Amino acid sequence: MTYEFDAHTTVRPVSEGEYDAVLDAGWSVGGGINGGYLLATIGRALRASLPAKPDPLVVSAYYLTASRPGPARISVDVRRESRSAATASAELTQPGGDGPAAGEGAAGESVARIAALATYGHLGELPGEVLTTAEEIRLPPVEECVPSSIAPPELVDMAPLMGRFDIRFHPDQIGWVVGKPSGEGEMSAWMRLADGREPDPLALLMFVDALPPVTFNLGMPGWAPTIELTAHVRAAPAPGWLKVRHHTRNMAGGMFEEDCEIWDSTGRLVAQSRQLARQPRPA
Amino acid sequence: MTYEFDAHTTVRPVSEGEYDAVLDAGWSVGGGINGGYLLATIGRALRASLPAKPDPLVVSAYYLTASRPGPARISVDVRRESRSAATASAELTQPGGDGPAAGEGAAGESVARIAALATYGHLGELPGEVLTTAEEIRLPPVEECVPSSIAPPELVDMAPLMGRFDIRFHPDQIGWVVGKPSGEGEMSAWMRLADGREPDPLALLMFVDALPPVTFNLGMPGWAPTIELTAHVRAAPAPGWLKVRHHTRNMAGGMFEEDCEIWDSTGRLVAQSRQLARQPRPA
Numbered sequence: 001m002t003y004e005f006d007a008h009t010t011v012r013p014v015s016e017g018e019y020d021a022v023l024d025a026g027w028s029v030g031g032g033i034n035g036g037y038l039l040a041t042i043g044r045a046l047r048a049s050l051p052a053k054p055d056p057l058v059v060s061a062y063y064l065t066a067s068r069p070g071p072a073r074i075s076v077d078v079r080r081e082s083r084s085a086a087t088a089s090a091e092l093t094q095p096g097g098d099g100p101a102a103g104e105g106a107a108g109e110s111v112a113r114i115a116a117l118a119t120y121g122h123l124g125e126l127p128g129e130v131l132t133t134a135e136e137i138r139l140p141p142v143e144e145c146v147p148s149s150i151a152p153p154e155l156v157d158m159a160p161l162m163g164r165f166d167i168r169f170h171p172d173q174i175g176w177v178v179g180k181p182s183g184e185g186e187m188s189a190w191m192r193l194a195d196g197r198e199p200d201p202l203a204l205l206m207f208v209d210a211l212p213p214v215t216f217n218l219g220m221p222g223w224a225p226t227i228e229l230t231a232h233v234r235a236a237p238a239p240g241w242l243k244v245r246h247h248t249r250n251m252a253g254g255m256f257e258e259d260c261e262i263w264d265s266t267g268r269l270v271a272q273s274r275q276l277a278r279q280p281r282p283a
Numbered sequence: 284m285t286y287e288f289d290a291h292t293t294v295r296p297v298s299e300g301e302y303d304a305v306l307d308a309g310w311s312v313g314g315g316i317n318g319g320y321l322l323a324t325i326g327r328a329l330r331a332s333l334p335a336k337p338d339p340l341v342v343s344a345y346y347l348t349a350s351r352p353g354p355a356r357i358s359v360d361v362r363r364e365s366r367s368a369a370t371a372s373a374e375l376t377q378p379g380g381d382g383p384a385a386g387e388g389a390a391g392e393s394v395a396r397i398a399a400l401a402t403y404g405h406l407g408e409l410p411g412e413v414l415t416t417a418e419e420i421r422l423p424p425v426e427e428c429v430p431s432s433i434a435p436p437e438l439v440d441m442a443p444l445m446g447r448f449d450i451r452f453h454p455d456q457i458g459w460v461v462g463k464p465s466g467e468g469e470m471s472a473w474m475r476l477a478d479g480r481e482p483d484p485l486a487l488l489m490f491v492d493a494l495p496p497v498t499f500n501l502g503m504p505g506w507a508p509t510i511e512l513t514a515h516v517r518a519a520p521a522p523g524w525l526k527v528r529h530h531t532r533n534m535a536g537g538m539f540e541e542d543c544e545i546w547d548s549t550g551r552l553v554a555q556s557r558q559l560a561r562q563p564r565p566a
Contacts, residue, residue, distance in 0.1 A: 126536030
Protein backbone atom coordinates (compact mmCIF):
# COMPACT_ATOMS: atom_id res chain seq x y z
CA MET A 1 0.00 0.00 0.00
CA THR A 2 1.15 3.51 -0.76
CA TYR A 3 0.15 6.12 1.77
CA GLU A 4 -1.35 9.42 0.63
CA PHE A 5 1.57 11.51 1.86
CA ASP A 6 4.08 9.42 -0.08
CA ALA A 7 1.96 9.27 -3.23
CA HIS A 8 1.29 13.01 -3.25
CA THR A 9 4.88 14.12 -2.57
CA THR A 10 6.37 11.82 -5.23
CA VAL A 11 9.01 13.48 -7.38
CA ARG A 12 10.10 12.04 -10.71
CA PRO A 13 13.63 12.86 -11.94
CA VAL A 14 13.61 14.37 -15.41
CA SER A 15 17.26 15.45 -15.65
CA GLU A 16 20.19 16.27 -13.38
CA GLY A 17 18.70 18.19 -10.41
CA GLU A 18 15.26 18.52 -12.06
CA TYR A 19 12.16 16.79 -10.76
CA ASP A 20 8.51 16.70 -11.76
CA ALA A 21 5.78 16.60 -9.14
CA VAL A 22 1.99 16.79 -9.24
CA LEU A 23 0.54 18.95 -6.49
CA ASP A 24 -2.54 17.23 -5.16
CA ALA A 25 -5.76 19.18 -4.49
CA GLY A 26 -6.32 17.08 -1.38
CA TRP A 27 -3.85 19.30 0.49
CA SER A 28 -5.61 22.57 -0.28
CA VAL A 29 -7.49 25.01 1.93
CA GLY A 30 -9.79 27.45 0.20
CA GLY A 31 -7.99 28.35 -3.01
CA GLY A 32 -4.46 27.69 -1.74
CA ILE A 33 -2.31 24.62 -1.21
CA ASN A 34 -0.97 24.00 2.28
CA GLY A 35 2.57 25.34 2.72
CA GLY A 36 3.73 22.37 4.77
CA TYR A 37 2.79 19.92 2.03
CA LEU A 38 4.68 22.06 -0.48
CA LEU A 39 7.71 22.16 1.85
CA ALA A 40 7.70 18.37 2.19
CA THR A 41 7.44 17.93 -1.59
CA ILE A 42 10.45 20.19 -2.08
CA GLY A 43 12.12 18.29 0.75
CA ARG A 44 11.67 15.07 -1.15
CA ALA A 45 13.34 16.51 -4.27
CA LEU A 46 16.21 17.70 -2.08
CA ARG A 47 16.59 14.22 -0.63
CA ALA A 48 16.65 12.72 -4.11
CA SER A 49 19.56 15.02 -4.98
CA LEU A 50 21.48 14.22 -1.79
CA PRO A 51 21.43 10.42 -1.48
CA ALA A 52 24.19 10.29 1.16
CA LYS A 53 22.43 12.89 3.36
CA PRO A 54 18.85 11.65 3.61
CA ASP A 55 17.45 13.87 6.37
CA PRO A 56 16.50 17.54 6.44
CA LEU A 57 18.33 19.31 9.29
CA VAL A 58 17.08 22.79 8.36
CA VAL A 59 14.95 24.05 5.47
CA SER A 60 13.96 27.65 4.70
CA ALA A 61 11.22 28.39 2.19
CA TYR A 62 10.18 31.75 0.76
CA TYR A 63 6.68 31.64 -0.68
CA LEU A 64 6.61 33.83 -3.80
CA THR A 65 3.20 33.16 -5.35
CA ALA A 66 0.28 30.89 -4.45
CA SER A 67 0.74 27.33 -5.74
CA ARG A 68 -2.12 25.50 -7.44
CA PRO A 69 -3.04 21.84 -7.80
CA GLY A 70 -1.38 20.31 -10.85
CA PRO A 71 2.07 19.83 -12.33
CA ALA A 72 5.14 21.46 -10.78
CA ARG A 73 8.85 21.39 -11.47
CA ILE A 74 11.44 21.40 -8.69
CA SER A 75 15.03 22.38 -9.51
CA VAL A 76 17.76 21.56 -7.01
CA ASP A 77 21.27 23.02 -7.02
CA VAL A 78 23.78 21.52 -4.56
CA ARG A 79 25.92 24.34 -3.19
CA ARG A 80 28.24 22.61 -0.73
CA GLU A 81 28.74 19.06 0.49
CA SER A 82 30.95 18.09 3.41
CA ARG A 83 31.40 14.81 5.25
CA SER A 84 28.42 15.30 7.54
CA ALA A 85 26.13 17.79 5.77
CA ALA A 86 25.12 19.18 2.40
CA THR A 87 23.49 22.48 1.50
CA ALA A 88 21.37 23.04 -1.59
CA SER A 89 18.98 25.56 -3.06
CA ALA A 90 15.68 24.57 -4.60
CA GLU A 91 13.00 26.29 -6.61
CA LEU A 92 9.45 25.15 -7.27
CA THR A 93 7.82 26.47 -10.42
CA GLN A 94 4.52 25.83 -12.19
CA PRO A 95 3.37 26.43 -15.73
CA GLY A 96 1.90 29.92 -16.19
CA GLY A 97 -0.98 30.80 -18.41
CA ASP A 98 -3.28 33.17 -16.57
CA GLY A 99 -1.33 36.20 -17.68
CA PRO A 100 0.48 38.96 -15.85
CA ALA A 101 -2.74 40.49 -14.47
CA ALA A 102 -3.14 37.43 -12.24
CA GLY A 103 0.52 37.59 -11.22
CA GLU A 104 1.15 34.79 -13.68
CA GLY A 105 3.30 34.43 -16.75
CA ALA A 106 1.89 33.94 -20.21
CA ALA A 107 1.03 30.43 -21.41
CA GLY A 108 4.24 28.46 -21.85
CA GLU A 109 6.14 30.50 -19.28
CA SER A 110 6.83 29.07 -15.86
CA VAL A 111 5.97 30.93 -12.67
CA ALA A 112 8.17 30.74 -9.59
CA ARG A 113 6.20 29.59 -6.52
CA ILE A 114 8.78 28.91 -3.82
CA ALA A 115 12.51 29.53 -3.37
CA ALA A 116 14.23 27.44 -0.72
CA LEU A 117 17.57 26.69 0.92
CA ALA A 118 18.27 23.60 2.97
CA THR A 119 20.96 21.71 4.81
CA TYR A 120 20.62 17.93 4.92
CA GLY A 121 22.48 15.36 6.96
CA HIS A 122 22.03 12.02 8.65
CA LEU A 123 20.01 12.28 11.86
CA GLY A 124 20.86 8.71 12.86
CA GLU A 125 24.59 9.49 12.87
CA LEU A 126 24.41 12.50 15.19
CA PRO A 127 25.62 12.30 18.80
CA GLY A 128 22.88 10.97 21.08
CA GLU A 129 23.20 13.46 23.92
CA VAL A 130 20.14 15.62 24.58
CA LEU A 131 20.15 18.61 26.93
CA THR A 132 16.82 20.36 26.80
CA THR A 133 15.02 22.86 29.00
CA ALA A 134 12.09 23.13 26.61
CA GLU A 135 8.86 21.97 28.24
CA GLU A 136 6.81 19.29 26.57
CA ILE A 137 3.51 20.48 25.13
CA ARG A 138 0.75 20.03 27.69
CA LEU A 139 -2.33 18.40 26.20
CA PRO A 140 -5.19 16.50 27.81
CA PRO A 141 -5.31 12.80 26.87
CA VAL A 142 -6.21 12.14 23.22
CA GLU A 143 -9.73 10.98 24.13
CA GLU A 144 -10.43 14.24 25.99
CA CYS A 145 -9.43 16.43 23.03
CA VAL A 146 -11.71 17.67 20.25
CA PRO A 147 -11.44 15.50 17.12
CA SER A 148 -11.23 17.09 13.68
CA SER A 149 -13.71 14.40 12.57
CA ILE A 150 -16.61 16.39 14.04
CA ALA A 151 -16.02 19.26 11.59
CA PRO A 152 -19.14 20.05 9.58
CA PRO A 153 -19.12 18.85 5.92
CA GLU A 154 -19.11 22.42 4.56
CA LEU A 155 -15.82 23.08 6.40
CA VAL A 156 -14.25 19.90 5.02
CA ASP A 157 -15.44 20.89 1.51
CA MET A 158 -13.67 24.23 1.94
CA ALA A 159 -10.57 22.62 3.49
CA PRO A 160 -9.83 19.21 1.92
CA LEU A 161 -6.55 19.33 3.90
CA MET A 162 -8.52 18.32 6.97
CA GLY A 163 -9.21 14.94 5.41
CA ARG A 164 -5.50 14.08 5.45
CA PHE A 165 -5.23 14.11 9.25
CA ASP A 166 -6.61 12.85 12.49
CA ILE A 167 -6.33 15.92 14.71
CA ARG A 168 -7.36 16.15 18.38
CA PHE A 169 -7.44 19.80 19.41
CA HIS A 170 -6.79 21.09 22.91
CA PRO A 171 -10.34 21.73 24.16
CA ASP A 172 -9.37 25.19 25.51
CA GLN A 173 -8.07 26.30 22.10
CA ILE A 174 -10.83 25.29 19.71
CA GLY A 175 -13.52 27.85 20.61
CA TRP A 176 -12.83 29.71 17.33
CA VAL A 177 -14.81 26.98 15.57
CA VAL A 178 -17.96 28.30 17.24
CA GLY A 179 -17.00 31.97 17.11
CA LYS A 180 -15.38 32.05 20.56
CA PRO A 181 -11.64 32.39 20.01
CA SER A 182 -9.50 31.95 23.14
CA GLY A 183 -7.86 35.34 22.65
CA GLU A 184 -4.44 33.77 23.18
CA GLY A 185 -1.87 33.21 20.47
CA GLU A 186 -1.67 29.48 20.89
CA MET A 187 -3.07 26.35 19.23
CA SER A 188 -2.02 22.83 20.12
CA ALA A 189 -3.19 19.39 19.17
CA TRP A 190 -2.41 15.73 18.85
CA MET A 191 -1.81 14.94 15.15
CA ARG A 192 -1.29 11.95 12.92
CA LEU A 193 -1.91 11.16 9.28
CA ALA A 194 -5.41 9.80 8.69
CA ASP A 195 -4.29 6.70 6.81
CA GLY A 196 -1.89 5.56 9.51
CA ARG A 197 1.33 6.59 7.79
CA GLU A 198 3.87 7.08 10.60
CA PRO A 199 5.82 10.35 10.91
CA ASP A 200 9.40 10.63 9.66
CA PRO A 201 11.78 13.58 9.19
CA LEU A 202 10.30 14.48 5.80
CA ALA A 203 6.75 14.44 7.14
CA LEU A 204 7.80 16.79 9.95
CA LEU A 205 8.37 19.44 7.26
CA MET A 206 4.68 19.11 6.52
CA PHE A 207 3.47 18.85 10.12
CA VAL A 208 5.10 22.18 11.12
CA ASP A 209 2.61 24.05 8.95
CA ALA A 210 -0.53 21.92 8.94
CA LEU A 211 -2.66 23.25 11.83
CA PRO A 212 -4.98 26.22 11.22
CA PRO A 213 -3.18 29.55 11.72
CA VAL A 214 -2.84 30.60 15.34
CA THR A 215 -4.56 33.87 14.39
CA PHE A 216 -7.88 31.95 14.47
CA ASN A 217 -7.54 32.12 18.26
CA LEU A 218 -6.95 35.88 18.09
CA GLY A 219 -10.29 36.47 16.41
CA MET A 220 -8.78 36.82 12.96
CA PRO A 221 -10.20 34.09 10.74
CA GLY A 222 -8.97 33.82 7.20
CA TRP A 223 -5.91 32.79 5.28
CA ALA A 224 -2.58 33.93 6.75
CA PRO A 225 -0.14 33.72 3.83
CA THR A 226 3.35 32.59 4.80
CA ILE A 227 6.15 34.88 3.68
CA GLU A 228 8.96 32.68 4.97
CA LEU A 229 9.15 29.48 7.01
CA THR A 230 12.25 27.84 8.46
CA ALA A 231 12.06 24.38 10.03
CA HIS A 232 14.73 22.65 12.11
CA VAL A 233 14.38 18.86 12.28
CA ARG A 234 16.13 17.87 15.49
CA ALA A 235 15.51 14.14 15.60
CA ALA A 236 13.70 11.37 13.70
CA PRO A 237 10.27 11.03 15.31
CA ALA A 238 9.13 7.78 16.94
CA PRO A 239 5.95 6.16 15.58
CA GLY A 240 2.62 7.29 17.02
CA TRP A 241 0.87 10.53 17.80
CA LEU A 242 2.71 13.84 17.52
CA LYS A 243 2.06 16.75 19.83
CA VAL A 244 2.06 19.98 17.80
CA ARG A 245 1.92 23.51 19.18
CA HIS A 246 1.71 26.82 17.31
CA HIS A 247 2.41 30.01 19.18
CA THR A 248 2.72 33.71 18.34
CA ARG A 249 3.87 36.56 20.52
CA ASN A 250 4.19 39.54 18.21
CA MET A 251 1.63 40.80 15.72
CA ALA A 252 2.91 44.07 14.27
CA GLY A 253 3.09 45.83 10.94
CA GLY A 254 0.42 43.52 9.53
CA MET A 255 2.59 40.46 10.13
CA PHE A 256 3.11 37.89 12.85
CA GLU A 257 5.64 35.20 13.69
CA GLU A 258 4.29 31.69 14.21
CA ASP A 259 6.52 29.31 16.12
CA CYS A 260 5.82 25.59 15.92
CA GLU A 261 7.15 22.80 18.09
CA ILE A 262 6.60 19.10 17.55
CA TRP A 263 7.15 16.46 20.23
CA ASP A 264 6.98 12.75 19.43
CA SER A 265 5.33 9.91 21.31
CA THR A 266 8.46 9.33 23.43
CA GLY A 267 8.39 12.93 24.68
CA ARG A 268 11.24 14.18 22.52
CA LEU A 269 11.33 17.59 20.83
CA VAL A 270 11.76 16.57 17.18
CA ALA A 271 11.10 19.79 15.23
CA GLN A 272 11.07 23.54 15.75
CA SER A 273 9.95 26.02 13.14
CA ARG A 274 9.24 29.70 12.83
CA GLN A 275 7.41 31.46 10.05
CA LEU A 276 6.70 35.08 9.23
CA ALA A 277 3.15 35.39 7.94
CA ARG A 278 0.78 38.14 6.89
CA GLN A 279 -2.06 38.90 9.26
CA PRO A 280 -5.39 37.79 7.78
CA ARG A 281 -7.28 40.70 6.25
CA PRO A 282 -10.67 41.45 7.82
CA ALA A 283 -13.39 39.83 5.71
CA MET B 284 32.27 61.20 9.37
CA THR B 285 31.72 57.65 8.20
CA TYR B 286 30.96 55.16 10.94
CA GLU B 287 32.80 51.83 11.07
CA PHE B 288 29.71 49.77 10.39
CA ASP B 289 28.91 51.74 7.24
CA ALA B 290 32.49 51.79 5.99
CA HIS B 291 32.98 48.05 6.54
CA THR B 292 29.69 46.93 4.97
CA THR B 293 30.14 49.09 1.86
CA VAL B 294 29.30 47.31 -1.38
CA ARG B 295 30.44 48.59 -4.76
CA PRO B 296 28.36 47.66 -7.82
CA VAL B 297 30.43 46.03 -10.54
CA SER B 298 27.65 44.88 -12.86
CA GLU B 299 23.92 44.10 -12.77
CA GLY B 300 23.31 42.34 -9.44
CA GLU B 301 27.04 41.99 -8.67
CA TYR B 302 28.77 43.82 -5.83
CA ASP B 303 32.28 43.91 -4.42
CA ALA B 304 32.89 44.17 -0.70
CA VAL B 305 35.97 44.02 1.50
CA LEU B 306 35.43 42.00 4.66
CA ASP B 307 37.13 43.82 7.51
CA ALA B 308 39.25 41.93 10.06
CA GLY B 309 37.87 44.18 12.78
CA TRP B 310 34.75 42.00 12.89
CA SER B 311 36.57 38.73 13.47
CA VAL B 312 36.69 36.43 16.45
CA GLY B 313 39.55 33.95 16.56
CA GLY B 314 40.03 32.87 12.96
CA GLY B 315 36.45 33.54 11.82
CA ILE B 316 34.45 36.59 10.82
CA ASN B 317 31.28 37.34 12.75
CA GLY B 318 28.18 35.97 11.04
CA GLY B 319 26.06 39.03 11.86
CA TYR B 320 28.52 41.36 10.14
CA LEU B 321 28.46 39.08 7.08
CA LEU B 322 24.66 39.04 7.13
CA ALA B 323 24.51 42.85 7.23
CA THR B 324 27.00 43.12 4.36
CA ILE B 325 24.86 40.81 2.25
CA GLY B 326 21.84 42.81 3.44
CA ARG B 327 23.40 45.94 2.05
CA ALA B 328 23.91 44.35 -1.39
CA LEU B 329 20.29 43.20 -1.32
CA ARG B 330 19.18 46.73 -0.53
CA ALA B 331 21.23 48.11 -3.40
CA SER B 332 19.41 45.73 -5.76
CA LEU B 333 15.95 46.64 -4.40
CA PRO B 334 15.87 50.46 -4.27
CA ALA B 335 12.07 50.65 -3.85
CA LYS B 336 12.13 48.15 -0.93
CA PRO B 337 14.84 49.47 1.38
CA ASP B 338 14.27 47.39 4.51
CA PRO B 339 14.93 43.74 5.30
CA LEU B 340 11.73 42.05 6.56
CA VAL B 341 13.24 38.57 6.71
CA VAL B 342 16.66 37.22 5.75
CA SER B 343 17.85 33.59 5.87
CA ALA B 344 21.55 32.78 5.54
CA TYR B 345 23.19 29.39 5.17
CA TYR B 346 26.86 29.49 6.13
CA LEU B 347 28.74 27.17 3.77
CA THR B 348 32.41 27.82 4.56
CA ALA B 349 34.25 30.17 6.94
CA SER B 350 34.71 33.66 5.48
CA ARG B 351 38.05 35.45 5.77
CA PRO B 352 39.05 39.10 5.87
CA GLY B 353 39.58 40.51 2.39
CA PRO B 354 37.71 40.85 -0.89
CA ALA B 355 34.31 39.25 -1.44
CA ARG B 356 31.77 39.22 -4.24
CA ILE B 357 28.02 39.32 -3.56
CA SER B 358 25.63 38.24 -6.34
CA VAL B 359 21.96 39.14 -6.03
CA ASP B 360 19.15 37.63 -8.08
CA VAL B 361 15.68 39.19 -7.68
CA ARG B 362 13.10 36.40 -7.76
CA ARG B 363 9.82 38.22 -7.26
CA GLU B 364 8.73 41.80 -6.77
CA SER B 365 5.21 42.87 -5.78
CA ARG B 366 3.81 46.20 -4.72
CA SER B 367 4.79 45.84 -1.08
CA ALA B 368 7.64 43.33 -1.02
CA ALA B 369 10.45 41.81 -3.04
CA THR B 370 12.26 38.50 -2.63
CA ALA B 371 15.80 37.85 -3.80
CA SER B 372 18.54 35.28 -3.42
CA ALA B 373 22.14 36.26 -2.71
CA GLU B 374 25.45 34.49 -2.62
CA LEU B 375 28.71 35.65 -1.07
CA THR B 376 31.88 34.21 -2.56
CA GLN B 377 35.59 34.84 -2.00
CA PRO B 378 38.63 34.12 -4.10
CA GLY B 379 40.04 30.61 -3.43
CA GLY B 380 43.67 29.71 -3.43
CA ASP B 381 44.38 27.42 -0.50
CA GLY B 382 43.43 24.33 -2.44
CA PRO B 383 40.82 21.62 -1.99
CA ALA B 384 42.55 20.17 1.11
CA ALA B 385 41.59 23.33 3.02
CA GLY B 386 38.04 23.20 1.68
CA GLU B 387 39.05 25.89 -0.79
CA GLY B 388 39.17 26.10 -4.56
CA ALA B 389 42.38 26.45 -6.48
CA ALA B 390 43.87 29.90 -7.08
CA GLY B 391 41.60 31.80 -9.44
CA GLU B 392 38.49 29.87 -8.44
CA SER B 393 35.91 31.42 -6.17
CA VAL B 394 34.65 29.69 -3.04
CA ALA B 395 31.03 29.99 -1.92
CA ARG B 396 30.79 31.29 1.67
CA ILE B 397 27.12 32.05 2.23
CA ALA B 398 23.85 31.40 0.38
CA ALA B 399 20.91 33.58 1.38
CA LEU B 400 17.27 34.34 0.65
CA ALA B 401 15.51 37.51 1.73
CA THR B 402 12.29 39.44 1.49
CA TYR B 403 12.55 43.23 1.63
CA GLY B 404 9.87 45.86 2.03
CA HIS B 405 9.27 49.28 3.50
CA LEU B 406 8.95 49.18 7.30
CA GLY B 407 7.72 52.77 7.42
CA GLU B 408 4.72 51.95 5.22
CA LEU B 409 3.42 49.03 7.31
CA PRO B 410 0.29 49.36 9.47
CA GLY B 411 1.11 50.85 12.86
CA GLU B 412 -0.88 48.48 15.07
CA VAL B 413 1.15 46.38 17.51
CA LEU B 414 -0.33 43.49 19.50
CA THR B 415 2.38 41.78 21.48
CA THR B 416 2.47 39.40 24.42
CA ALA B 417 6.26 39.07 24.29
CA GLU B 418 7.86 40.34 27.48
CA GLU B 419 10.53 42.98 27.27
CA ILE B 420 14.02 41.77 28.15
CA ARG B 421 14.70 42.37 31.83
CA LEU B 422 18.08 43.96 32.42
CA PRO B 423 19.42 45.97 35.35
CA PRO B 424 20.15 49.63 34.53
CA VAL B 425 23.07 50.15 32.12
CA GLU B 426 25.34 51.41 34.93
CA GLU B 427 24.75 48.23 36.95
CA CYS B 428 25.68 45.90 34.09
CA VAL B 429 29.17 44.59 33.31
CA PRO B 430 30.85 46.63 30.56
CA SER B 431 32.73 44.88 27.75
CA SER B 432 35.43 47.57 28.24
CA ILE B 433 36.83 45.67 31.23
CA ALA B 434 37.79 42.71 29.02
CA PRO B 435 41.48 41.88 29.36
CA PRO B 436 43.67 42.93 26.37
CA GLU B 437 44.44 39.32 25.42
CA LEU B 438 40.71 38.67 24.95
CA VAL B 439 40.33 41.76 22.76
CA ASP B 440 43.34 40.65 20.71
CA MET B 441 41.64 37.30 20.14
CA ALA B 442 38.25 38.91 19.44
CA PRO B 443 38.65 42.23 17.61
CA LEU B 444 34.84 42.15 17.21
CA MET B 445 34.57 43.33 20.82
CA GLY B 446 36.12 46.65 19.84
CA ARG B 447 33.16 47.46 17.60
CA PHE B 448 30.64 47.58 20.48
CA ASP B 449 29.83 49.00 23.84
CA ILE B 450 28.21 46.01 25.56
CA ARG B 451 26.84 45.96 29.11
CA PHE B 452 26.22 42.35 30.14
CA HIS B 453 23.59 41.20 32.59
CA PRO B 454 25.65 40.66 35.75
CA ASP B 455 24.03 37.26 36.39
CA GLN B 456 25.01 35.99 32.93
CA ILE B 457 28.69 36.93 32.66
CA GLY B 458 30.27 34.44 35.08
CA TRP B 459 31.65 32.45 32.14
CA VAL B 460 34.34 35.13 31.82
CA VAL B 461 35.85 33.92 35.10
CA GLY B 462 35.08 30.23 34.55
CA LYS B 463 31.72 30.29 36.35
CA PRO B 464 29.03 29.86 33.67
CA SER B 465 25.45 30.41 34.85
CA GLY B 466 24.38 26.97 33.63
CA GLU B 467 21.36 28.51 31.92
CA GLY B 468 20.94 28.92 28.19
CA GLU B 469 20.58 32.67 28.24
CA MET B 470 22.74 35.73 27.63
CA SER B 471 21.42 39.27 27.59
CA ALA B 472 22.98 42.70 27.37
CA TRP B 473 22.61 46.33 26.49
CA MET B 474 24.37 46.94 23.16
CA ARG B 475 25.33 49.83 20.95
CA LEU B 476 28.03 50.47 18.38
CA ALA B 477 31.19 51.86 19.97
CA ASP B 478 31.49 54.86 17.65
CA GLY B 479 27.95 56.10 18.32
CA ARG B 480 26.39 54.93 15.05
CA GLU B 481 22.67 54.54 15.79
CA PRO B 482 20.88 51.27 14.99
CA ASP B 483 18.78 50.88 11.85
CA PRO B 484 17.11 47.89 10.17
CA LEU B 485 20.32 46.85 8.39
CA ALA B 486 22.35 47.02 11.60
CA LEU B 487 19.79 44.76 13.31
CA LEU B 488 20.91 41.98 10.93
CA MET B 489 24.32 42.33 12.56
CA PHE B 490 23.11 42.76 16.14
CA VAL B 491 21.16 39.46 16.08
CA ASP B 492 24.43 37.53 15.93
CA ALA B 493 26.97 39.69 17.72
CA LEU B 494 26.93 38.53 21.37
CA PRO B 495 29.09 35.57 22.39
CA PRO B 496 27.30 32.25 21.86
CA VAL B 497 24.83 31.33 24.58
CA THR B 498 26.75 28.05 24.99
CA PHE B 499 29.37 30.03 26.98
CA ASN B 500 26.81 30.00 29.79
CA LEU B 501 26.39 26.23 29.47
CA GLY B 502 30.08 25.63 30.18
CA MET B 503 30.93 25.09 26.52
CA PRO B 504 33.42 27.76 25.49
CA GLY B 505 34.59 27.86 21.90
CA TRP B 506 33.32 28.74 18.49
CA ALA B 507 29.76 27.63 17.71
CA PRO B 508 29.56 27.68 13.90
CA THR B 509 26.21 28.83 12.53
CA ILE B 510 24.62 26.43 10.06
CA GLU B 511 21.64 28.67 9.30
CA LEU B 512 20.28 31.93 10.67
CA THR B 513 16.96 33.59 9.89
CA ALA B 514 16.22 37.12 11.12
CA HIS B 515 12.86 38.90 11.11
CA VAL B 516 13.09 42.70 11.29
CA ARG B 517 9.78 43.79 12.77
CA ALA B 518 10.27 47.56 13.07
CA ALA B 519 12.88 50.25 12.52
CA PRO B 520 14.67 50.71 15.86
CA ALA B 521 14.65 54.03 17.71
CA PRO B 522 18.04 55.64 18.46
CA GLY B 523 19.81 54.61 21.66
CA TRP B 524 20.70 51.43 23.48
CA LEU B 525 19.34 48.09 22.27
CA LYS B 526 18.43 45.28 24.63
CA VAL B 527 19.60 41.98 23.15
CA ARG B 528 18.84 38.51 24.47
CA HIS B 529 20.06 35.13 23.25
CA HIS B 530 18.35 32.01 24.46
CA THR B 531 18.54 28.28 23.76
CA ARG B 532 16.30 25.49 24.94
CA ASN B 533 17.38 22.42 23.02
CA MET B 534 20.90 21.08 22.62
CA ALA B 535 20.70 17.75 20.84
CA GLY B 536 22.54 15.86 18.16
CA GLY B 537 25.57 18.16 18.54
CA MET B 538 23.49 21.19 17.57
CA PHE B 539 21.47 23.88 19.33
CA GLU B 540 19.00 26.54 18.35
CA GLU B 541 19.81 30.09 19.43
CA ASP B 542 16.90 32.53 19.51
CA CYS B 543 17.64 36.24 19.62
CA GLU B 544 15.32 39.11 20.45
CA ILE B 545 16.14 42.78 20.18
CA TRP B 546 14.14 45.53 21.88
CA ASP B 547 14.80 49.20 21.18
CA SER B 548 15.02 52.14 23.57
CA THR B 549 11.27 52.77 23.35
CA GLY B 550 10.53 49.21 24.53
CA ARG B 551 9.52 47.84 21.15
CA LEU B 552 10.41 44.37 19.89
CA VAL B 553 12.28 45.23 16.68
CA ALA B 554 13.92 41.95 15.66
CA GLN B 555 13.58 38.21 16.25
CA SER B 556 16.01 35.64 14.96
CA ARG B 557 16.72 31.95 15.28
CA GLN B 558 19.83 30.10 14.24
CA LEU B 559 20.82 26.46 14.16
CA ALA B 560 24.45 26.14 15.27
CA ARG B 561 26.92 23.39 15.99
CA GLN B 562 27.75 22.79 19.60
CA PRO B 563 31.33 23.88 20.38
CA ARG B 564 33.73 20.95 20.42
CA PRO B 565 35.49 20.31 23.73
CA ALA B 566 38.98 21.87 23.62
